[in-house]
Amino acid sequence: MKTRLSLLAAGLLLATGAQASVPGDKLAKGLDAGSYGSFVKTLSSDEFQGRLPATIGETKTLAFLQAQFMRLGLKPGFGDSYLQPVPLVAITSHPGQLTLGNLKLDYLKDMVINSPKAVAETTVKDADLVFVGYGIHAPELGWDDYQGLDVKGKVVVMLVNDPGYATGDKRFDGRAMTYYGRWDYKFDEAARQGAAGALIIHQTEPASYPWSVVENSWGGTRYDLADDNGPKSAFSGWITEDAAKRLFAQAGLDFAATTKAAGKAPMAKPLNAKASVDIKSDFKTTESHNVMGVLPGQTEETVVITAHWDHLGTDPSHKDDPVYNGAMDNATGTAGLISLAQSFEDLYKGAEKPRRSIAFLAVTAEEQGLLGSKYYVSNPSIPLGRTVADINMDSLNVYGPTKDMVVVGKGKTSLEKELSEALRKQGRTLVPNDRPEAGGYYRSDHFNFAKAGIPALFAGGGSQPWDADVAKYREMMKARLKGCYHNACDEYQADWDLRGALSDLQAFHDMIQMLITSRDWPSWQSGAEFSRPAATE
Template sequence: MKRYFSLTLITTAILAGCATTSITSDDVAKGYNSIQADEIAKHVKVLASDEFGGRAPSSEGEKLTLNYLTKEFTALGFEPGNGDSFFQEVPLVSLEADSDMVLNIGGKDYQYKKDMVMGSSRISAQEGIENSELVFVGYGVNAPEYNWNDYEGLDVKGKTVVMLVNDPGFATKDPNLFTGDAMTYYGRWTYKYEEASRQGAAGAIIIHETAPASYPWSVVENSWSGEQFGFVKDNNNMDRVAVEGWVTVDVAKELFTKAGLDFDTAKAEAAKGAYHVDMGDLAATVNVKNTIKKSVSYNFIATLPGGKTPDEHIIYSAHWDHLGTDKNRKGDQIYNGAHDNATGTAGMIEVAEAFTKLGKRPDRSMTFLAVTAEEQGLLGSKYYAANPVIPANKTVANINMDSLNLLGKVKDISVVGIGKSQMDEILATAAKEQGRTVSGDPKPSSGGYYRSDHFAFANMGVPAMYAGGGSEAFDEETANYRKRMSLVLRGCYHQPCDRYRDEWDLSGAVQDLQLFYKVGFDISQQTQWPTWNENSEFQRK
């Protein structure tokens, strides 16, 4: 049974500073109730089909995906969002490291995927390190605002730095250390390689541990092997370390023992304050042979122009890409990416359609941006932020959709990075009308706010919301279903088993998409733009 949304005063002020509109509560309810589980499923089945091959950037699957989005948004009456085009070119280069490599440390060879995954971001056919001294640099962080520098007084030129994943706050749970259990950008693997490069290191190795990384070793195996995409740069990324990669925690413990160190002791010391220590006489050698391909991928952008201020945009985002097909893999070779992120892409189509049911245009434009290469380090959204089709000073807010709720209806709504902007308040108002409460970030230690495409908008100064799902099941039957399905979803993250399943309960996804629609509509009618909270690290530039 469809739940009709209660909207009592749509024609008057929704929040302080709202403008009036001729769109009625019945109009808004038509859009709200047009979002249906069977429609979401229809889109996911297509996008996550074997025919689309896992939707890798610059693949046949990309062409099929872009054609599908073009067809759907054109049918809805949306206009091309980039001049007369639905597309924004994103120049990419793919580097695929030859799997026939070994990492030799202390006279022992460590095997690719089993013990380590190594690669190079340099656009070069061959890179490597030879007898490069190992230095443990704690968390590999240089953060002046936290009075923390693991590299202080250390010269790592020509050396290979070894570091922990996440940041010290996760290890200690001390709310006064960084941001406590909530990961900062300093805890992300992207930052650690960037900082090692700024410090002049030859190599950078992150020690994988499941809890602080928030994913198992199998994700490293699948996500950091095969084609790795990056941007085409004039310097061919020669300012990056020659080799960057991961080792398992078991390998790390063995290396620390060989160096006359205790891993657990060193890890504890690293969490107390800026820390580094030489790893004895240990040195690393590895040779990375790259197959290089330059290509162009595309962001997709479509707009429903606003009725009063069409130059001001609310942007909905989702990434259309996944990991593609691994022809070297035994068994199922296609990473269909049904949950991550065919669901978000399908949800974007559903929310877009909801706005066409209003009868009249919202005051501001509604723009839908499906980005490429999220799985490769948020490349599509990073490129958009550096080359925005819509200037930041005309972008009112961003609502991001990445891996929708497949666990059924809930009484709450989770907000990743809660407390950063007024978007939380607007969401809470809409959620209350749904009979739901805002429950906060479900796993702050994973640093989710820095791991999806809204992060690029936040860096532009645009208030960005990343929400969805919840923890309080609607009823006992849903609670039992959640226990079963959550194990399946967790085990299939970045695995070939992330496929569409008929047993998915999409009622929770419908709830969330209806909320996202309502939040976007409310923002479109307000005179005042949402702002960042004073304590946020992001502010309008």
């Protein structure tokens, strides 16, 4: 920038709703700090009660999103409706003590467990405990922690992440987490193997988040798709590292040495103890909704833009601040969805339609395991064969403009070509995320599109502040928001410098414009674990 905005000036700029500048380029009409900030503020207000699916918070969120899509003249995405019903089952588990041998583990303090089944009572008594390393069955990589092991009716204990994190094993993409490192894969695989229970050992660094995130994300009500008939263990959950160390010591095993060895070769070791627990559960079948508006093009070929609208709801036990507002996660992304729709509605108002359509899809229950996007991909209103790409927005940049933009899972798709070109106009560059071990590519809604073969991009934010003033602001704001992920302090901040989010939205805008006016189909890069369905070649 030719002149630097002081933090005070930036705050005044945002407060007055004036259009903020972005690195190297003007913002498209419809992308402005005033409207974008108001969308974030509204969605993350206490009135929306943390946007938990199937609550009054959802009702208010749906009404707001539909009103915005109608205002912009978007076509309903599901026949004559903007809403796609997503059948869910809500399960609230009330576990008693979890007993592992002589250890009695307390809920939230030492462990968090749930029943994934809609049953009133789950009882596991005197089940053998087995440590299964990283809990991975990947014969195509020459790795199988379950090889020659019968865990039917047993309780398996495993490490978070994958062997690449511990050893740099190239089969697992080195330090970058693969899908085999994700908790949902591990629980699903344990169930496929017939385990009665599955426990992941929480460790902050390989998990990429502290124990408080496990407490807040896994305590209370959990959701699943009501029509998911896949295998499920009787219970699944997490134990603290301290509890795991005590468990290993009880079995006569050195925790550090055993877990280190588990990163070098597949492992299965009996823990010479029995597991017992009784879980009482309340459950009900309920319904949530995905929301989609479409800007029609000349063809049915469609670029899908996604953001999850849901968050964690409320916790009445937190008397001072019971609402998990989810401002950054993900009111920022949902607001970005509306702002992009606003900008394209303006761009094509009274003009010839673009060659391709754009679908703006706000999905539910991301925080429960990407359920809304999973349901949509299994029940798409736009055939997957006509879906050009997915661009996903989750937790946009509130730390000020940057010289770079991070793409999570860099090198997976050709979509990076269009994004790099859009960034070049801003004087910015595209860079990989600096913490690939966190497994970000497998943690948001684009992943369900990727599993179906649709090239999917997840990008946003950056690590290089645009100037010295931004660097100071960034340091201050990061300190203020430290520990707010999945906590009640993830609230809208009146002094947020939204120019970072807006510059990213401008880059997405330019990228989408390239895609909807092109005849080319994005593709997966060589080495990516996904491939586009043959019907769209």
